[in-house]
Amino acid sequence: MDISVVVPLFNEEESLPELTAWIDRVMQAHHFRYEVWLVDDGSTDGSWGVIQELRDKNPHLKGIKFQRNYGKSPALNEGFSHASGEVIITMDADLQDSPDEIPELYRMIKEDGFDLVSGWKQKRQDPIGKTLPSKFFNAVTRRVSGIQLHDFNCGLKAYRRNVVKSIEVYGDMHRHMPLLAKWAGFRKIGEKVVEHRPRKYGYSKFGISRLVTGFLDLMSLLFVGKFGKRPMHLFGTMGTIMFLVGLGSLIYIGGMKIYSLTNQIPAILVVNNPWFYIGLTSMLLGTILFVTGFLAELVARSGSDRNNYLVETILGDA
Template sequence: MNVFRTLEEFPHPWSAETYPTVSVVLPVYNEVESLPALLESIADILIAHQIPYEIICVDDGSDDGSTQLLKQQAQTRTDLRAVILRRNYGQTAAMAAGFNHASGQIIITLDSDLQNDPADIPLLIAKLEEGYDLVSGWRQDRQDAAISRLLPSKAANWLIGRVTGVKLHDYGCSLKAYRAELVADMNLYGELHRFLPALAFIEGARITEIPVRHHARRFGQSKYGIDRTFRVLMDLFTIAFIKKFLTRPMHVFGLLGLAAIAGGVLLGLYLTILKFGMNESIGNRPLLFFVVVLLLAGVQMFSFGLLAELSMRTYHESQGRPIYRVREIVEPTLKP
């Protein structure tokens, strides 16, 4: 698919029958001052590069006038669709809503605070055309506070890369390009938007990154603080488990359960020898209570494994989701 087509093929403004090539998804939360300039910048860049597009703005419970502004813009623009959420659900939910309402073959995400540069969108698309499924932006010259933003981000990027196996310089950059079929395979929950490359990797995606520009915030204040580091760590445990054991949870729970049961049995045999072989009292030994705990924990972990296996099968079979992903099917050129 070549997105660089002529304006004669895709006249602007796009008609209702036109299938947009690029959907730009913007999660919005209290960015009323940034939105007008951002929308114009996106339109100018994509029209200049002759890329047919639509903009999906997802208002995530703003209370600063962003909602009213988006409603007004949607009534006067032909390229904008505003999705207004009932309350503030968080960036992950806003991005999921944007993905669900996008109709382009390529989906671009970026922040609404003007720190990401829309001029980098054609670069992401061009890189995607080289055969990648996801292209992530890398803010090499990041314009953020060193202590509260840069230092935790560097530590998180290193840790996420080690745990997930997807080594990117900048997991937190919202400026990314996705193939629509990849996004359709990913279900977002909690605050997993930070781990979209890792989730894509689980789906078998080809991932790369390119340097992008980053600007200092012009309006308002950042919605993120150092407290999000702890949320990232919790989400990282979830991603690590999904990556290794999504289709075989018994391998982790069952292994832990068998190890606990085996330890309990061995220590129990030792106590039995002490009791009947050496006529020693074991009733007041802490080791006896430890054996009971090990055996109970082992049985519980093994049971958790069985329940997780059933849940995994329900997850895949109820949605008709296979445990594999096919990139392409090559048919024989010679027919019998």
């Protein structure tokens, strides 16, 4: 199988016939062996009935139906688990992504050697209320992740097969697929300018709340990727620093008290000095963080995947 196309969808019954016919034309024109996984994320319209009808006419089409709406990331993850193509391409079902981009995306993976190619909607057909927050989100993600892409959230992406088989997409992590791939050791990540077409049917299923959840997911991903197997390195360091700051504050207060007594000057009232409370609070927080680190380390070490690592090649194994 050359290409697997994974299409997550929610209430897109109107666009599915046109989308699948367009994909088929492109595949036939370039003689690709292909499959299309249409993942129905708990649609409440007639999307699943349309998928069944289309499947009867085109055996390349395959469908997955969730019992309820879980979100785009679970839909992608389920599609990835079933995809068998050498190159996996994802696209949205709303016809804003053009299937005509598929051949070039495939070539960039197979010939240019990229592990992942992300689409860049350079000219977006969206209102300013969506484009400005998106630009801000992408700028922050570039800065934090170190991956120089213009559009992390573009649904049109291409992956080498072992990339999608090595990562797990959960929550709303579909926005951070390049970062997930990077953490898994796939560092050849490219970008392609793609056409972004006006929405022809229906309406967008994503609101402004995705800006907030996107940042929260990014922070979670960075934490898990860097400290998931060694949480004590983070909590222990923070706890030690705070404990030492608190201890230093109390030593300072004690020194001032002793100095006032030995030099026969009016003694200070320790409890009236703000550094006394700063010191106590810092030592308490430091201790809590340190204990949190120990507990997190116990949880990490008892996990079933504590020694699961992605191995690329083994030489000399008997």
